[in-house]
Amino acid sequence: MTKFSILITTKDRLLDLKETLNRLAFFINNDDVEFIICDDGSLDGTSNFIETNYKSIQLIKNTKSKGLIFSRNRLLSLTTADYAITLDDDAHIVSNDALKKIDDFFESNKKCAVIAFRIFWGKILPNHVGHSLAEKRVKGFVGCGHVWRMEAWRDIPNYPDWFVFYGEEDFASFQLFKNKWEIWFVPDILVLHRVDVKARKKDVDYTTRLRRSLRSGWYLYILFYPLTEIPKKMTYTFWMQIKLKVLKGDLKALLAILGAVFNVLFNIPRLVYKRKALTNLEYNAYKKLPDTFVYWTAEIKE
Structure with a gap:
């Protein structure tokens, strides 16, 4: 092997x-x-x-x-x-x-x-x-x-x-x-x-990427979070997208948000069927872990 x-x-x-x-x-x-x-x-x-x-x-x-x-x-x-x-x-x-x-x-x-x-x-x-x-x-x-x-x-x-x-x-x-x-x-x-992250906002698939990113986050809330956590998590992320993007004139983001909402509603039966929620104890332990390390910035040398 x-x-x-x-x-x-x-x-x-x-x-x-x-x-x-x-x-x-x-x-x-x-x-x-x-x-x-x-x-x-x-x-x-x-x-x-x-x-x-x-x-x-x-x-x-x-x-x-x-x-x-x-x-x-x-x-x-x-x-x-x-x-x-x-x-x-x-x-x-x-x-x-x-x-x-x-x-x-x-x-x-x-x-x-x-x-x-x-x-x-x-x-x-x-x-x-x-x-x-x-x-x-x-x-x-x-x-x-x-x-x-x-x-x-x-x-x-x-x-x-x-x-x-x-x-x-x-x-x-x-x-x-x-x-x-x-x-x-x-x-x-x-x-x-080898990507230019900032330039991605100008890509033709910006709306599609944002919609898929948002909906996957909402899918995960429904699949794994305790029931009491789901409404506030979804409400918060929805509002932050409106506040930080739509209200600043990003109309492509509005289309992405509405598309993500539709995707979640359409997939509710599958999400409920496949739900494997953390217990409250597991959720509290999970929250204490450090976040996923996504971006690294080179340290400045004197």
Whole structure:
């Protein structure tokens, strides 16, 4: 059995994928690493490029696009590795000895289900990538840079592919918490996620992304929060979106909010059926965990 796998889902982003594969050459050529890519219905020649240039990569294809979450479930169901690293097609590992660090940490922390990496979001890596952060148990992890202990993955339900995009990591985090598994932030493993976060507001899919982000958060409230917490959580997040976006003239946000409300109402039967709420005791313990570490900003050196 292979100890490590690297799993990437991609769709119509061949230029980004080419750079990622170039940056991950060490892992691709490592016999201890199983490398699997899911081409989610690309029309830009992605599959042909991989088949022609990377014979050692296992390629799977969705003839028609099935979405990020469906594809990640498919990848995780195929891997035979002990530990499965998930990266976006525009992200790559920067740190040296990442595999050894992963192995050592999992061996020393038997209840750790997922290691969350330190992630820098930006087109260019800072000159100084050192840090003074400590390893710590956290609430969750980010999709573009983490690694699963596959024993833990098989102990919980698959990601909810009906979420389509956003929220699947938090869904898994709640399931892991219910099953007494832990998630740890390990900052010594650094990933560069090559995106301009601020520019995303200008992207054509801004409204869709915001709608999916909002609805996934509301889905999670209904699925996992104690009943007494749900109304105030949903009311607060709804009002903050209105206050911080709509009242400041962001009419695209209004469309996203209304769309998210419709999605929640439509999915109420499924949400109630799949509800697996934390007890009040579990919820209070969960709240005390540090938040998911999403963004890292380089520390300024004198």
